[in-house]
Amino acid sequence: MSPTTNERLVKCMKIEALTSEKVESFIAYCKKHKAEVDDSFLYDDDLKGFKPDAENPTYLITNSLGEVIAAASLMITEYYKRGKSARFRIFHAEPSDDDCYSMLMQAVIRHAKGLDKVFLFVPVNHQTLRAHMERLSFAVERYSFLFVRESPEVPEYDLQKDYEIRAFRAGMDEGIWCDVRNAGFARLQGNDTPITPEMVTKMIQSEEHIEGGMMILFHHDRPVGIVRGAADEYEGEPIMNIGPLAILPEYQGRGLGRILLRAALRFAKEKSYASTILSVNGENERAKTLYLHEGFRQVEAVVCYAYRLK
Known part of the structure; x- marks a missing residue:
């Protein structure tokens, strides 16, 4: 033939x-x-x-x-x-x-x-x-899931006593952002490489940056959590991407992640986004449970393949 x-x-x-x-x-x-x-x-x-x-x-x-x-x-x-x-x-x-x-x-x-x-x-x-x-x-290293929330309703949240959410201040809070993000993600596979203040500056200068979309959670003036909402696109439509969302390890398990998530959802509504999107590692069961309870649904799944050189 x-x-x-x-x-x-x-x-x-x-x-x-x-x-x-x-x-x-x-x-x-x-x-x-x-x-x-x-x-x-x-x-x-x-x-x-x-x-x-x-x-x-x-x-x-x-x-x-x-x-x-x-x-x-x-x-x-x-x-x-x-x-x-x-x-x-x-x-x-x-x-x-x-x-x-x-x-x-x-x-x-x-x-x-x-x-x-x-x-x-x-x-x-x-x-x-x-x-x-x-x-x-190549070998399977981990799985990651994409979640989307389309509900226009945003649940209320109550800040606990002595907690406050403040807007990120460009030129002042880059170091704070790195400290919280790096500590919160230190054990999260695939995100454990620390970021630098210079990287945060580039993030602010990017086209997807939304003024006011970066927020820092304080407890007695100590930064303990961060969240970012950024412009994104999914299936040809504008959508707000939520992430990173990080809490210092010693403050995890207190419901603070839910508070920051709802603050980001409220910000998305204020900016007239009809839906929001975020990604989560497959092994992060606590985060997946939170997102599902807050009205997100899984829309995609990807597997990370790694080829070891050493």
């Missing part, structure tokens, strides 16, 4: 590092397959101004017609490097065999020297992509 035209095109495939001349082709490929992969970093704002560099090593595979049929792009930012890791922005191939994935992996892994692992998130129901990852010796 003679090979089909498509098979002949695939057999003539070529891998190459992404150059500035082919960035638009890379972006087009990302948008084409956005619905099949974790799209956390594939939105227009994420891809606008994208360029391959030391922090974004990217490779394409093309067929004999020069058409992109596979792509892999790593994110090796300062944040990920401090955690000794790198995250895939995209790792996807149109051909159903393993050849493309193996070629891409061999190319990008050269940029991960000195790191402990590279990782990516895969939709739980994408069995084909999951099988490719497992054949490449």
Whole structure:
């Protein structure tokens, strides 16, 4: 049986590092397959101004017609490097065999020297992509769930005595934000790498920042909790993303997370958002229970696959 035209095109495939001349082709490929992969970093704002560099090593595979049929792009930012890791922005191939994935992996892994692992998130129901990852010796590290709340009703909350929620003050509270977030997430898998004041500054300067959306919970003037509401998009509609939501370990279990969550929901209503969205680690049973009780429902699930380098 003679090979089909498509098979002949695939057999003539070529891998190459992404150059500035082919960035638009890379972006087009990302948008084409956005619905099949974790799209956390594939939105227009994420891809606008994208360029391959030391922090974004990217490779394409093309067929004999020069058409992109596979792509892999790593994110090796300062944040990920401090955690000794790198995250895939995209790792996807149109051909159903393993050849493309193996070629891409061999190319990008050269940029991960000195790191402990590279990782990516895969939709739980994408069995084909999951099988490719497992054949490449990626292992399941954790699960994460996406929750959405669509009810316009916002429950009231009562601040306990000596507690106060204050708006974040740019240029003053960056250190406070880091201290609470880092302490609250220190044992949360996948979020245990500390953030820095410089990262908080970039967060404030980002397009998704909403003035007044960052709040700090104080107890006797001691910062003990934080929450952020930011502009986001889900299924083509505007939505407010809630997170991070963190409480100092010694203050957890007192209902303070529920108070901050409701404060964020109230803020979303004030800003005319019809719905809110957040993500939670699979092992964080306390948080999942809270969100379900507060009217959220699970809409998506992803699995984190990690490839250990050491």
